[in-house]
Amino acid sequence: MRQAFQSPSGILLALILAIAFIGPLLPLADPLAxxxxxxxxxxxxxxPLGQDEYGRDLMSRLVHALRSAILISGGAAMISAMxxxxxxxxxxxxxxxxxxxxxxxxxxxxxxxxxxxxxxxATLYGAGPSTLVPVLALVFVPSFTRxxxxxxxxxxxQDYVDATRLxxxxxxxxxxxxxxxxxxxxxxxxxxxxxxMSVILESGLSFLGLGVLPPQPSLGMMIGAARSTFxxxxxLLLAPCLSxxxxxxxxxxxxxxxxxxxxxxxxxxx
Amino acid sequence: MxxxxxxxxxxxxxxxVVVSLVFLSIHFVPGDPAELLLSQDGGAxxxxxxxxxxxxxxxxxxLVEQYAHNVxxxxxxxxxxxxxxxxxxxxxxxxxxPRTLELIAAAGILSLLIGIPAGxxxxxxxxxxxxxxAALAAGTAQSVPVFVLGTLLxxxxxxxxxxxxxxxxxxxxxxxxxxxxxxxxxxxxxxxGLSAIVFRITRASMLDVLPLDFIRTARAKGxxxxxxxxxxxxxxxxxxxITVFALQLGGxxxxxxxxxxxxxxxGLSGMLVAGVNARDYPVVTGVLVVVSAFYIGLNLLVDIIxxxxxxxxxx
Numbered sequence: 001m002r003q004a005f006q007s008p009s010g011i012l013l014a015l016i017l018a019i020a021f022i023g024p025l026l027p028l029a030d031p032l033a034x035x036x037x038x039x040x041x042x043x044x045x046x047x048p049l050g051q052d053e054y055g056r057d058l059m060s061r062l063v064h065a066l067r068s069a070i071l072i073s074g075g076a077a078m079i080s081a082m083x084x085x086x087x088x089x090x091x092x093x094x095x096x097x098x099x100x101x102x103x104x105x106x107x108x109x110x111x112x113x114x115x116x117x118x119x120x121x122a123t124l125y126g127a128g129p130s131t132l133v134p135v136l137a138l139v140f141v142p143s144f145t146r147x148x149x150x151x152x153x154x155x156x157x158q159d160y161v162d163a164t165r166l167x168x169x170x171x172x173x174x175x176x177x178x179x180x181x182x183x184x185x186x187x188x189x190x191x192x193x194x195x196x197m198s199v200i201l202e203s204g205l206s207f208l209g210l211g212v213l214p215p216q217p218s219l220g221m222m223i224g225a226a227r228s229t230f231x232x233x234x235x236l237l238l239a240p241c242l243s244x245x246x247x248x249x250x251x252x253x254x255x256x257x258x259x260x261x262x263x264x265x266x267x268x269x270x
Numbered sequence: 271m272x273x274x275x276x277x278x279x280x281x282x283x284x285x286x287v288v289v290s291l292v293f294l295s296i297h298f299v300p301g302d303p304a305e306l307l308l309s310q311d312g313g314a315x316x317x318x319x320x321x322x323x324x325x326x327x328x329x330x331x332x333l334v335e336q337y338a339h340n341v342x343x344x345x346x347x348x349x350x351x352x353x354x355x356x357x358x359x360x361x362x363x364x365x366x367x368p369r370t371l372e373l374i375a376a377a378g379i380l381s382l383l384i385g386i387p388a389g390x391x392x393x394x395x396x397x398x399x400x401x402x403x404a405a406l407a408a409g410t411a412q413s414v415p416v417f418v419l420g421t422l423l424x425x426x427x428x429x430x431x432x433x434x435x436x437x438x439x440x441x442x443x444x445x446x447x448x449x450x451x452x453x454x455x456x457x458x459x460x461x462x463g464l465s466a467i468v469f470r471i472t473r474a475s476m477l478d479v480l481p482l483d484f485i486r487t488a489r490a491k492g493x494x495x496x497x498x499x500x501x502x503x504x505x506x507x508x509x510x511x512i513t514v515f516a517l518q519l520g521g522x523x524x525x526x527x528x529x530x531x532x533x534x535x536x537g538l539s540g541m542l543v544a545g546v547n548a549r550d551y552p553v554v555t556g557v558l559v560v561v562s563a564f565y566i567g568l569n570l571l572v573d574i575i576x577x578x579x580x581x582x583x584x585x
Contacts, residue, residue, distance in 0.1 A: 111288050111566055113520075115527055116558050119546045120292070123554045124299050127546075200415045204528050207417050208543055220417070227421060230429060237425070241418050249413040 003261060009253035016250060020070050023063035031060040032215050052226070052236055061217040062243055068212055069219055069247065072129060073198035076136035081191055083137070084144025089175055091145070092152030103149070106142035114139040118205055127210040136201060140194045147190045151183035185262030192258050196251045203244055219244045273577060281570040288562045292555045293340050297333070304329050323353065327552070349556035354548050359556035362541055367560070369439070370530065370537030374522050376453055377460035378515070385465040386511065389472025390504060396477060408466035416525060420459040420532035427455060437533035456533040460526060464518060471514045475507040509579065516572045520565040 004010055043050045050058050087106075091099040118135045125131045155161060156179065164178045205211035206220030214221060219240045226237035304323040308316075324330045327350075328339060343350065349359040392401040414422075428436035434455055440448040479485065480503055488498045523538075530539035538557055545553030 107284065108287050108291070111284055111562050112558070113523070113525075113561055113565065115525065116542070116561055119527075119542060120295060120554055120558055123546050123549050123551055124296060126549075203415055204417055207528065208531060208546075210546060223418060223421060227424075230425060234425075237421070241422060244418055245414050248415065249410070252409065252413050 004254075004258060007254075007257045009250055009257050012250045013254050016066070016247060017070070019063060020067040024067060028057065028060040028063065031056060031064045031217050050233075050235065052222075052233075058236065058239060061222065062219075062239060065217040065219045065222060065240065066243060066247065068129075068216065069199055069202060069244075072133055072202050072212070073136070073195050076133045076198050076202075077140065077191055077194040079133070079137040080140040080194060081144050081187070084141040085148045085187060087141070088145035088148025089152050089179065092149040093156060093171070093175055093179065099149075102145065106145050109138065109142050112139075114201055115204065118201070119208075119210060122205075122210045128213050129211070132202065132205065132211050136198050139201075140197065143194060144187070144190060147186050148183065151186050152179060155179055155182050189255065189258045189262055192251065192255045196248060196255060199244075199248060199251065219247075274574060277570060277573055277577070281566050284566050285563055288566070289341060289344055289559055290337075292558055292562075293337060295555070296551060326351075326353070344559060349559065350552035352545075352553050353550045354553075359552050362553075363538065363556060363560055366536060366538050366541055369535065370523065370526055370539070373453070373456055373460070373526055373530070373535060373537060374519060376457035377464060377522070378519055380457055380461035381464035381468050382515070384461065385468025386472050386504075388465070389469045389511075390476055390499065392469070393473045393476030393480060394499065396473075401473075404469060408469050411462050411466040414463075415528075416459060416463060417528040417532050419462060420456065420529050423455055423459055424532065437535070439534070439536050452533075452535075456529050456535050459529050459532070460522065464515075464522070467518060468511060468515060471511045472507065475510045476503060479503050479507040509576075513572055513576065516568055520568040523561050523564055 005014055052058055052061065087102045091102045114136075117139060118132065121131050121135045161174065161178055164174055169178070202211050203218070203220035203223075206218040207224045209221065209224065212218035212221060222240040223237065223244070226233070226240070230237045304320045304327065308319055308323060328336050331339075340350075347360055349363065351358055352362070388404050392398075392404050395401055411419075424436050427434045435452055437455070438452055440452060442449040485498060485503055488502045489495075493502070526537065527539035527542060529535070530537045531543060534540075538561070541553060542557045544550070545557070
């Protein structure tokens with residue numbers, strides 16, 4: 001874990017996390033407070049990045065949007081990981097019917113394009129984070145299941161697993177104490193990968209107005225809203241675009257770093 | 271032959287499961303579906319309206335009967351009628367689908383034209399300057415969400431430079447030049463991300479093929495370098511590229527939603543977004559069924575191509 005953050009991408013990610021979670025605690029302007037008289041106002045001491053079409057503070061909105069992007073994507077990935085890994089590990093260890101069934105179910109989920117599934121859910125349950133998080137979680141379950149399943153398959157035949165079983169360890173003990181610690185690497189890589197995809201999907205849905213609901217700030221929604229006012233105030237559009245690109249770039253770089261760290265072909269150490 | 275038949279049956283089964291799940295999705299929702307679809311912002315809907323909607327969607331009939339009616343309709347190509355204006359969902363899909371497919375086809379061709387040559391060049395000199403630059407560009411391209419990329423392209427080419435229109439649509443029959451002009455930006459937006467993927471796969475696949483014996487043999491017997499790369503190496507390296515490309519195309523059918531919205535391209539997405547906003551259930555499920563069917567079909571096609579070219583798959 002320490003190694004993971006001791007890299008350029010790790011440091012940048014830590015910085016972004018700090019901005020997103022410490023930022024809202026600082027005495028910034030209220031991200032929802034409107035001030036119509038100061039529409040499109042430029043930077044000032046109280047509003048360092050200026051104000052948007054309703055006179056809301058841009059910097060404060062960016063910070064809160066960043067936080068909600070990370071919370072929604074991270075939360076969804078977490079739920080998804082817990083469900084997906086449980087199914088994958090059980091399927092890979094117990095085999096038989098449970099394996100066939102869970103793999104078929106995953107195939108079915110993969111038949112639905114994620115964006116469209118989210119739109120169906122928004123139609124049925126109404127848009128908003130309470131619909132968004134479960135849908136994102138559901139969409140990414142198969143990826144965790146497949147990785148967990150494949151990893152368990154390679155580990156389960158190893159001698160140390162047989163040895164633990166021969167010593168009389170119970171199945172839960174073998175799964176949690178023997179197998180899980182040995183497959184944590186690829187699962188961790190998959191987790192970071194899913195967070196990136198969730199961020200992209202969430203911003204896209206919010207752009208369409210189906211993710212985070214106004215007036216709560218979200219990067220995708222801010223981009224969608226500022227498109228029509230670009231000629232008047234280009235920075236309103238460029239700032240959230242830039243924030244989103246940087247967030248995804250850093251997360252992607254972190255993914256690559258993790259993958260190299262956990263790649264079995266790479267010599268350990270360093 | 272048995273393998274192909276089994277694979278086709280498997281796909282049809284998948285399609286049936288998808289259709290059934292989409293049909294059932296409205297019944298998974300707790301409470302009365304008709305009331306749910308009509309309720310706006312927590313206000314109780316008009317009982318008369320609820321009764322009418324129940325009648326219209328057939329929700330007052332037994333579940334089995336609804337299901338049979340629904341599946342039979344889809345088999346005939348009837349996806350139901352819109353709740354908002356009572357128009358046929360199938361007719362609307364048929365009108366819009368070609369535009370979405372045109373956009374995807376243009377983007378697909380463009381991405382192959384960029385991605386494959388870039389991948390080949392980069393594999394020939396994996397540590398060269400071009401290779402590093404291309405890898406960096408591909409990584410960046412994949413990190414920019416499509417709707418952000420589209421928005422930035424509109425700003426650059428439509429608003430700042432003024433070279434191309436910001437968005438819209440003109441039928442090809444009315445003004446071919448204008449039609450193609452409007453196609454450039456949305457197609458390029460999709461193609462940039464897609465070409466990054468094509469580039470990576472081509473490069474990796476070429477790097478696998480180039481050190482093989484038959485390439486050395488071809489060189490040794492005096493085949494010109496160009497010919498070795500294109501006729502010998504690339505031909506053998508192209509299979510994974512085609513596979514990944516085809517699978518990506520299936521996903522694109524959904525991904526274009528965002529791009530079409532950015533550029534006001536009147537494909538499936540406009541219908542879908544309007545459907546979701548109006549909570550027009552038949553429209554949303556209709557589009558979902560069509561797109562999933564395409565996706566399953568593409569997967570089947572890839573598998574069959576694979577089965578023909580590589581008999582080991584047909585175990």
